[in-house]
Amino acid sequence: MRNKRDGSVQSVSRAVDLLEALSDGEEHGVTELGKQLRVHKATASRLLATLAQRRLVYRNPATDKYRLGLGLIHLAGSAMAGIDLIGQARPILEDLAATTSETVNLAVLDGNQVMHVDQIAGTRNIVNVSWVGRRTPLHCTANGKVLLAFLEAPERDRMLAPPLEALTGNTITSRRKLERQLTEIRGRGYARAIEELEDGLNVVAAPVRGADGGVVAAVSVGGPAFRMRPRELGKLGRMAMDAGAAISRRMGFVKGRRSNGST
Amino acid sequence: MRNKRDGSVQSVSRAVDLLEALSDGEEHGVTELGKQLRVHKATASRLLATLAQRRLVYRNPATDKYRLGLGLIHLAGSAMAGIDLIGQARPILEDLAATTSETVNLAVLDGNQVMHVDQIAGTRNIVNVSWVGRRTPLHCTANGKVLLAFLEAPERDRMLAPPLEALTGNTITSRRKLERQLTEIRGRGYARAIEELEDGLNVVAAPVRGADGGVVAAVSVGGPAFRMRPRELGKLGRMAMDAGAAISRRMGFVKGRRSNGST
DNA sequence: ATACGGAGTTACACATTGCGCAACAAGAGA
DNA sequence: TCTCTTGTTGCGCAATGTGTAACTCCGTAT
Structure with a gap:
């Protein structure tokens, strides 16, 4: 009407x-x-x-x-098979979960949010909450920051319509500060989110590239802040990077090629 | 209308x-x-x-x-979480896949077919076809026979509307013969399907029980006939049974209780 | 037993809603 | 530039979907 x-x-x-x-x-x-x-x-x-x-x-x-x-x-299975990403990533996610004992997630961009498409629960966790299918904001998650960092600037602008909501005291709400972090992430190769989404939750994440070199997903390792201390995040971040690189290889990405971001 | x-x-x-x-x-x-x-x-x-x-x-x-x-x-994730079965079963399926090196499936009854709800690919497999979301007939799969075997007779009648389609030369198409096998399965504790669904594919399967003792799912181990020889199926069947029992325990099933099939 | 209340299905009649038609806009080739 | 194909959008009609209400079940309380 x-x-x-x-x-x-x-x-x-x-x-x-x-x-x-x-x-x-x-x-x-x-x-x-x-x-x-x-x-x-x-x-x-x-x-x-x-x-x-x-x-x-x-x-x-x-x-x-x-x-x-x-x-x-059935339908979701087809949706996932279409992507093929999950099937390729699964064994590597399992390895990563086994060596870190923390929860590992695989996430992609969905509209202006992060969609979690697969998860391996950490062996140290009592309760096993599944994030699969859940969406979270881009600006306050490690996965989200990875996906943002490798996006074209104009795209990024569209995703990050202000205001950036503060979900904890640590959430980055300044666009300038966020951009600085994204530059860091591109240089370093992995992202951190330190109690930015939830109090007591720390996560690191690294990119996964497709055959054309573009970033198609992010792998993350996350756990409670008392186990994931800042000084250990570097090691975990590098492990996430290795896993991301391994998945990228399976997706047909040839090392050394650069994602120049052109279509 | x-x-x-x-x-x-x-x-x-x-x-x-x-x-x-x-x-x-x-x-x-x-x-x-x-x-x-x-x-x-x-x-x-x-x-x-x-x-x-x-x-x-x-x-x-x-x-x-x-x-x-x-x-x-998102929706399917919720559907799976609702069942909770998949989350509980996952680590055990992984163990089973690791020790057998073959493909492991978890299946439930869906109407008058078998629905595959989770899968761990065997390490020996080159190609990794996902059965998740796929449905197969009841009478010619190991999972299907397990699910049938622990069903009430009138239910079973409804599921097995004749004719029983022959998908290979080995498919059981006689209702009498099938019933005899089901009795065997109840006694032995696991089912076999020897090239009954596809030529060259052998599978064994065992039941998973819920808290009330009823059979809610089936775990299967399957692989090519040249690796899964008839004389080894016994060992694999027992491993499937152990896995099924382990999942049942996680689902709240207390050993020794009997599924009498009453409401 | 009987009465009651809540939950779900179905026949019916109306008008809202969804449909097909056709005109329009936007690309992709030639 | 012209043409062919693909997708969107007014428009008007009636088919479709919806609400009302009556009916059936079932479980529970009286």
């Missing part, structure tokens, strides 16, 4: 809303979901029936409640 | 069609997809725009073509 001039298809949009509402991993009932989306339960019922028929949601026959379905794994 | 007796929502269904059309990992254009779905390209354009807005598809700015988007990884 008035606000529908975005050209999007209402029922599809609502269906995606349903999927996202279910993405907490819990089971939800029809009425409950209807309320959450502000649509009548009849509508929710029909949308869910459609999604269930296509296996994007699964209906628990016992409780009659819905959760996300295995069809999504 | 005279002939639409299934009560499903057309545009949502078409949106899912689009996602599936894109699930080959390739990029596709609007017109092309419209043709494939037998809808006008204008319709395809609007549906794709909606999906793109929600990050389920990604539009390559250079070519204006679509591929699956990273939003799917």
Whole structure:
């Protein structure tokens, strides 16, 4: 009607809303979901029936409640296979996780955020929170800073629409200061984020290059600040760099070639 | 909607069609997809725009073509986290892959098929085909037979609607013969599939139990027939059983409890 | 047992919404 | 420059999706 001039298809949009509402991993009932989306339960019922028929949601026959379905794994699997990055990176991430005992992540640029596409949990961790599929800001994560550092300046400008939100006391909110760090990162080869995203969380990250020399992803090693002391970050950073280089090689990157950033 | 007796929502269904059309990992254009779905390209354009807005598809700015988007990884990640099985199983699958050097899979029941939810590639493999997200029949795979064996008889009847398709010369197509094997599997604790799904592919599989004692998944070890000789399958089967038991323990299964199959 | 309340599905009727058409804009070759 | 292909956007129609409400189940309390 008035606000529908975005050209999007209402029922599809609502269906995606349903999927996202279910993405907490819990089971939800029809009425409950209807309320959450502000649509009548009849509508929710029909949308869910459609999604269930296509296996994007699964209906628990016992409780009659819905959760996300295995069809999504199929689609996501294809999405990942398309990238091919994850398959190539996996064994190297595992090595890196084994030698550092910390959590290792692989991340790519998604819009103006960092998308985590794979993770190997550190052996030292009790609780195993998966970051896969989660997005975080660019300016306050090690992965994000790597991805930013190797971007063209105009692109970077588009990504970094002010203000840079402060998530902890350490978050860099000045564009100038951030640019200085990015220059450092390009020179040194890896990035650090010291309690910039979460208090008590330190991360280092290094670039992964594709066949054409462009940076396509970032590998990170992260853990609690009490284990990842500043003086050890150098060693971990170099390990991340080695892993990044190894993945790059598998992606067809030939050493010595330079990413000049041209198309 | 005279002939639409299934009560499903057309545009949502078409949106899912689009996602599936894109699930080959390739990029596709609007017109092309419209043709494939037998809808006008204008319709395809609007549906794709909606999906793109929600990050389920990604539009390559250079070519204006679509591929699956990273939003799917988010949803699928949640779907997997919801199950929790994958997270718990991962390290054990890795051990199993390391000791056997063959490819290890984790699979669950999805409708009347086997859905592969995780995989660790064997170190001996050159090419690394991912089965994650792929579905296979129940009656001719080791995973499938494990899942069948621990199902209630009436459920099993529903799953095994005849005819049992023969995919190779070794595929079991007789229901009686299959039932006999399932009894064997329950007694022995693991299943074998000897070139029943693909020529030259042998697999063994063992059950994974949930906290209530019911079988929730299957772990398999598979490889080429020339490496996985019949006389070695016993040893590999026992290793799969151990891995299955270890995962079961992590899932809260207490040894000695019996799955009596009642609710 | 019976009554009650909550959850989910379905028939129905209306008008919102999504669809096809066709004109338009933007590239890519020739 | 002309042409062919690909994608987007008004427009008008009606098919489609939606809300209302009645109905069925089920579980729980009376």
